[in-house]
Amino acid sequence: MNILVFGKDGQLGKAFKALFEQLPASANLRVTYLGRAECDLSKEGEVLEQLNAAKADLIINASAYTAVDKAETEIDLAYAVNARAPELMAQYAVASNATFLHYSTDYVFDGGKEGFYVEDDIRNPLSMYGKSKAAGEEAIEKTFANSSKGQFAIFRTSWVYGDGGNFICTILRLAKEREALKVIHDQYGVPTSAEWLAQVTLDLVLDSAWKLKQFPSGIYHAVPAGEATWYGLASFAVQAALNAGIELRIKPDAIQPILAVEYPLPAPRPMNSRMDSFKLRSALQNQASEASNSYNDPQNMPSFPAWEGMVQEYISRLASKGLI
Numbered sequence: 506m507n508i509l510v511f512g513k514d515g516q517l518g519k520a521f522k523a524l525f526e527q528l529p530a531s532a533n534l535r536v537t538y539l540g541r542a543e544c545d546l547s548k549e550g551e552v553l554e555q556l557n558a559a560k561a562d563l564i565i566n567a568s569a570y571t572a573v574d575k576a577e578t579e580i581d582l583a584y585a586v587n588a589r590a591p592e593l594m595a596q597y598a599v600a601s602n603a604t605f606l607h608y609s610t611d612y613v614f615d616g617g618k619e620g621f622y623v624e625d626d627i628r629n630p631l632s633m634y635g636k637s638k639a640a641g642e643e644a645i646e647k648t649f650a651n652s653s654k655g656q657f658a659i660f661r662t663s664w665v666y667g668d669g670g671n672f673i674c675t676i677l678r679l680a681k682e683r684e685a686l687k688v689i690h691d692q693y694g695v696p697t698s699a700e701w702l703a704q705v706t707l708d709l710v711l712d713s714a715w716k717l718k719q720f721p722s723g724i725y726h727a728v729p730a731g732e733a734t735w736y737g738l739a740s741f742a743v744q745a746a747l748n749a750g751i752e753l754r755i756k757p758d759a760i761q762p763i764l765a766v767e768y769p770l771p772a773p774r775p776m777n778s779r780m781d782s783f784k785l786r787s788a789l790q791n792q793a794s795e796a797s798n799s800y801n802d803p804q805n806m807p808s809f810p811a812w813e814g815m816v817q818e819y820i821s822r823l824a825s826k827g828l829i
């Protein structure tokens with residue numbers, strides 16, 4: 506099977522590369538990885554050229570314009586990368602009967618909902634980044650709605666960390682440099698490991714023999730169990746680093762909770778980014794039941810692992826490699 510991965514140098518792209526490289530040769534996957542140097546996603550001609558050359562059965566778009574604040578002024582670029590390029594990928598997938606995996610964000614919501622967002626909740630992005638990602642979702646849905654060929658999944662996720670710049674790494678760097686830190690305590694979301702995200706989303710589309718399987722096309726929320734505030738995540742990360750033997754200048758009690766209004770940024774963020782993963786868990790459980798010919802009891806739906814364990818493991822790994 507031919508697989509094409511866009512965004513090989515990002516957190517999620519690197520997680521996919523690490524995952525595919527672990528697989529045995531017998532999996533028989535031919536994976537092409539593209540970064541900015543091979544394909545500038547703001548240039549339609551380059552995207553089309555790479556799609557035509559790869560003849561992929563599975564297209565994974567791990568790339569995105571993710572500079573949330575800069576997107577407020579680089580609007581055309583954000584739309585080109587986050588909306589037009591995914592639309593071209595979707596059109597190619599439809600034309601060639603391929604499977605398309607795309608990733609989106611909690612920022613397509615306005616954050617005003619009480620509780621956890623479900624897939625059918627209305628998109629109402631506050632920022633240009635969120636608007637460009639919402640436009641990408643809509644373009645993909647529209648492209649597939651007009652055809653019976655190909656299949657797609659859009660995985661909405663939040664607060665991603667992996668091999669690259671992210672909130673956890675920033676907090677741990679600051680915890681080495683400063684005596685005190687102020688972190689927002691009234692925005693809620695779910696920290697998501699890029700490694701876990703790559704694995705759980707591949708589980709939906711590849712069977713145990715690494716062959717493509719059928720799944721219900723649509724949007725899925727892909728986040729671990731639990732919820733956090735940025736302050737909660739920062740405190741947890743600092744304690745986890747201390748537990749891993751890292752010397753820091755601060756302890757969790759030196760982190761001061763503040764309100765989002767006390768830390769204004771160019772792009773508005775949703776106050777509530779919590780997303781419900783029931784639909785994805787249910788699809789995975791249905792597939793497992795079908796494969797084993799067993800009954801799927803929706804009352805006994807296993808939850809995804811909680812974010813805390815994954816963050817602890819991530820920080821321990823960074824510490825053991827001397828990366829923090």
Ligand SMILES: NC(=O)c1ccc[n+]([C@@H]2O[C@H](COP(=O)([O-])OP(=O)(O)OC[C@H]3O[C@@H](n4cnc5c(N)ncnc54)[C@H](OP(=O)(O)O)[C@@H]3O)[C@@H](O)[C@H]2O)c1
Nearest residue numbers: 514515516517541545546568569571608610662663664665
């Ligand atoms: N990070 C988060 O907290 C978060 C939260 C919610 C949803 N998401 C979504 O999750 C997905 C993966 O995010 P991530 O954290 O892995 O993002 P990331 O680390 O910022 O990686 C994005 C990749 O896209 C590439 N890219 C950007 N503009 C490009 C262009 N014009 N041409 C070619 N490549 C370009 C970047 O290339 P360079 O390396 O050359 O810059 C980068 O490697 C994205 O769809 C994102 O919207 C992320």
